[in-house]
Amino acid sequence: MMDDPLGIELAGVRLRNPVIAAAGTCGYGAEFDRVLPASALGAITLKSITPEARDGNQPWRILDAKAGMLNAIGLANCGLEAFLHEKLPAAAALDTVLIGSIAGHSVEEYCTVAKAFGTAEALSMVEVNASCPNTSDGRQFSADPSALGELIERIRRVLGPKPMLVKLPPDMADPVGMCSAAVDAGASGLTLSNTWPALAIDVESRKPRLSRGTGGFSGPGIHPMVVKLVREVFVNFARDRRVPIVGLGGVLDWEDAAEFVLAGATGIGLGTALFVDPALARKCAKGLQKWTNRQGQPLHALIGAMDEPGDPA
Numbered sequence: 001m002m003d004d005p006l007g008i009e010l011a012g013v014r015l016r017n018p019v020i021a022a023a024g025t026c027g028y029g030a031e032f033d034r035v036l037p038a039s040a041l042g043a044i045t046l047k048s049i050t051p052e053a054r055d056g057n058q059p060w061r062i063l064d065a066k067a068g069m070l071n072a073i074g075l076a077n078c079g080l081e082a083f084l085h086e087k088l089p090a091a092a093a094l095d096t097v098l099i100g101s102i103a104g105h106s107v108e109e110y111c112t113v114a115k116a117f118g119t120a121e122a123l124s125m126v127e128v129n130a131s132c133p134n135t136s137d138g139r140q141f142s143a144d145p146s147a148l149g150e151l152i153e154r155i156r157r158v159l160g161p162k163p164m165l166v167k168l169p170p171d172m173a174d175p176v177g178m179c180s181a182a183v184d185a186g187a188s189g190l191t192l193s194n195t196w197p198a199l200a201i202d203v204e205s206r207k208p209r210l211s212r213g214t215g216g217f218s219g220p221g222i223h224p225m226v227v228k229l230v231r232e233v234f235v236n237f238a239r240d241r242r243v244p245i246v247g248l249g250g251v252l253d254w255e256d257a258a259e260f261v262l263a264g265a266t267g268i269g270l271g272t273a274l275f276v277d278p279a280l281a282r283k284c285a286k287g288l289q290k291w292t293n294r295q296g297q298p299l300h301a302l303i304g305a306m307d308e309p310g311d312p313a
C-alpha cells in the first residue's frame with residue numbers, strides 16, 4: 001500500500017486527491033457540503049463571479065439531453081461584493097481547497113474580480129472563465145491567442161502571485177497556440193474544458209428548447225473529445241513546459257477520471273456528474289485509489305502515462 005496514492009500538487013497547491021468540483025455545478029460551496037462533505041474532494045471551484053450581480057438567462061436554461069445536458073445559465077451570480085461578504089466566509093470553513101472563478105464582459109471586469117480574489121485568503125487558487133458559451137461576449141477572449149494573452153497578462157498584473165488556471169473551450173482551432181498564449185501571459189495551469197456550444201430544437205413548436213437559443217453541452221457525450229484535447233495539449237505543449245492540466249468533461253466514474261490522468265491531466269473536474277449524484281465524486285476518488293494500487297504507482301506518476309500506439313510493449 002502506498003502512503004498517499006492520490007495526493008497531487010496543482011500549480012503549487014497541495015490537493016488530497018485530484019477530484020475537483022467544477023465551476024457552476026456546486027454553487028458557492030456551502031450548499032454542496034450539505035449533500036457531500038467537502039473533505040471528499042481535492043478542491044471546489046466556486047460559481048463564476050462578475051463585478052455586478054447577474055440574473056442570467058430566462059428559463060428554460062437547463063435541459064436533459066441523451067448523452068448529457070445542455071445549459072444556458074448565463075453566469076447568474078450574486079456579484080463580487082455579496083460573494084466576498086456573504087458567500088466566501090461560509091465556503092472558507094469547508095475542509096477543502098477553494099478555487100475562485102473569475103468572469104466578466106470586458107478586461108476591466110475580469111480585472112476587478114481578479115484584484116479582489118488576489119487578496120482573498122480563502123481562495124488558494126483562481127480559475128479564469130475565458131470560455132462561457134452562454135453570454136453574448138463570453139467567448140470573445142477564447143477566439144484568438146492575442147486577445148487571450150492580453151486578458152491573462154492584465155489579470156496577472158492585478159492578481160499578484162496566486163496560482164491561476166485558465167479555462168478554455170473545447171472547440172479551439174489551435175488548442176496548443178491558445179494554451180501557450182495563456183501560459184506565456186502568466187497562467188499557471190489550464191482547465192480543459194468548458195461546455196461544447198450546442199442547440200436543441202422543439203420539433204413541434206420549431207423553436208429552440210433553451211430560451212437563449214444555443215447553450216453549452218456537457219456530460220458523457222463530450223468526454224472522449226476532451227480526453228483527446230487534453231492529450232494533444234499535454235504531448236505538444238504542457239509536458240515539456242511542466243504546465244498542469246485539469247481534465248474536465250463528462251467524467252461519471254473513476255475510469256473516465258483515470259483516462260484523463262493517462263492522457264495528461266493532473267486534476268479531474270466533475271460537473272454534470274454532480275447533478276446526477278454528488279456522491280459520484282467520492283466514488284470516483286475511491287475507484288482511483290484502487291486503480292493506483294493495481295497499477296502499483298501513485299497517481300502523480302501516472303499523469304500522461306498512456307502508451308502511444310506503436311510504443312514498445
Ligand SMILES: Cc1cc2nc3c(=O)[nH]c(=O)nc-3n(C[C@H](O)[C@H](O)[C@H](O)COP(=O)(O)O)c2cc1C
Pocket residue numbers: 022023024025047048062069071073075101129167193194195218219220222248249250251269270271272273
Ligand atoms: C449548469 C451548469 C452551469 C455551469 N456554470 C459554469 C460557470 O459558472 N463557470 C464555468 O466556468 N463553467 C460553468 N459550467 C461548465 C462546467 O464547469 C464544465 O466545464 C462543463 O460542464 C463540462 O464538464 P462536465 O461534462 O463534467 O459537466 C457550467 C456547467 C453546467 C452544466
